[in-house]
Amino acid sequence: KQEVTQIPAALSVPEGENLVLNCSFTDSAIYNLQWFRQDPGKGLTSLLLIQSSQREQTSGRLNASLDKSSGRSTLYIAASQPGDSATYLCAVRIPGRRALTFGSGTRLQVQP
Amino acid sequence: DTAVSQTPKYLVTQMGNDKSIKCEQNLGHDTMYWYKQDSKKFLKIMFSYNNKELIINETVPNRFSPKSPDKAHLNLHINSLELGDSAVYFCASSQEGELFFGEGSRLTVL
Numbered sequence: 465k466q467e468v469t470q471i472p473a474a475l476s477v478p479e480g481e482n483l484v485l486n487c488s489f490t491d492s493a494i495y496n497l498q499w500f501r502q503d504p505g506k507g508l509t510s511l512l513l514i515q516s517s518q519r520e521q522t523s524g525r526l527n528a529s530l531d532k533s534s535g536r537s538t539l540y541i542a543a544s545q546p547g548d549s550a551t552y553l554c555a556v557r558i559p560g561r562r563a564l565t566f567g568s569g570t571r572l573q574v575q576p
Numbered sequence: 577d578t579a580v581s582q583t584p585k586y587l588v589t590q591m592g593n594d595k596s597i598k599c600e601q602n603l604g605h606d607t608m609y610w611y612k613q614d615s616k617k618f619l620k621i622m623f624s625y626n627n628k629e630l631i632i633n634e635t636v637p638n639r640f641s642p643k644s645p646d647k648a649h650l651n652l653h654i655n656s657l658e659l660g661d662s663a664v665y666f667c668a669s670s671q672e673g674e675l676f677f678g679e680g681s682r683l684t685v686l
Contacts (some may be wrong), residue, residue: 496673507580507666508619508677515673551617557673562607563621563632564675 466491466558470567477544478575485539485570487554492532495557498564499528499539502551511552512539544574579603580678582667588684589657596653597681599667606671607631608650610642613664613680622665625650657685 467490477483487497496515500508512521512528514537520529527540537554551571555564580601589595601608609632610622624632625644639655654661662685667678 498675500677502617505680507679508668508675510674510676513674553619555619555675561632562626562670563609563624563634565621566619568616568618 466494466556466565468554468556468565468567470552470554470570472570473568474571474573476573476575479544479546481544481574482540482542483544483572485541485552485554485572487537487539487567489535489537489556489565491558492535493558494532495559497528497530497537497554497556499526499537500553500555502553502569504550508553541572544572546574546576548572549574580667580669580676582665582678582681584681585679586682586684588686590686591657591659593657594653594655595657595683596651597665597667597683598649598651599678600649601667601669601676602648603669603671603676604648605669605676606647607669608644608647609668609670609675610650610652611666611668611677613666615663619666623650623652654683657683659685661685 499511514530525542551569553569555566607626609624623642628644644650664680
């Protein structure tokens with residue numbers, strides 16, 4: 465059974481810092497991995513999707529990497545801003561199953 | 577233009593009542609989902625439909641009944657509501673593996 469873990473559960477950093485959020489999964493046979501952002505009381509916004517054949521994806525100040533063999537993904541946020549404050553969730557999809565398995569998220573607070 | 581929209585956004589009701597949440601997507605996706613987010617913010621799949629056909633049913637009580645009248649709509653009906661049903665219910669749709677979520681429907685059972 466696929467399990468997804470995100471560390472740390474919460475993170476507080478001053479504005480301008482570069483930071484890394486971690487995601488690990490127990491079964492390396494994944495179809496893809498997706499990073500989401502959730503603001504309080506809101507839905508999930510898709511940030512990056514990495515297919516199993518890819519090593520990384522970039523969008524603006526965000527870079528997500530995938531190491532399937534070790535069951536890990538990282539989300540790198542460059543030059544963090546207060547507007548980046550949110551909960552970040554990673555989720556994996558396994559072959560033959562359309563639903564995602566989610567981690568419990570990392571709550572990020574960027575202090576101005 | 578909202579891609580995945582759910583109604584109502586908030587729902588407060590008494591134990592034992594029956595309620596429905598509606599979801600519509602205008603993305604042309606074939607697959608739709610219902611997820612439940614509990615008080616600890618953990619998201620768990622409940623149901624998935626592909627082209628109106630149920631493909632995932634994750635040991636959800638029979639009191640929960642999804643219905644997909646067409647591939648753009650997936651509704652969730654809940655009978656005999658219990659306190660433990662209080663949560664945020666998210667609808668989502670996907671094509672080619674990437675999921676897009678609605679804003680969520682916060683259900684509070686008193």
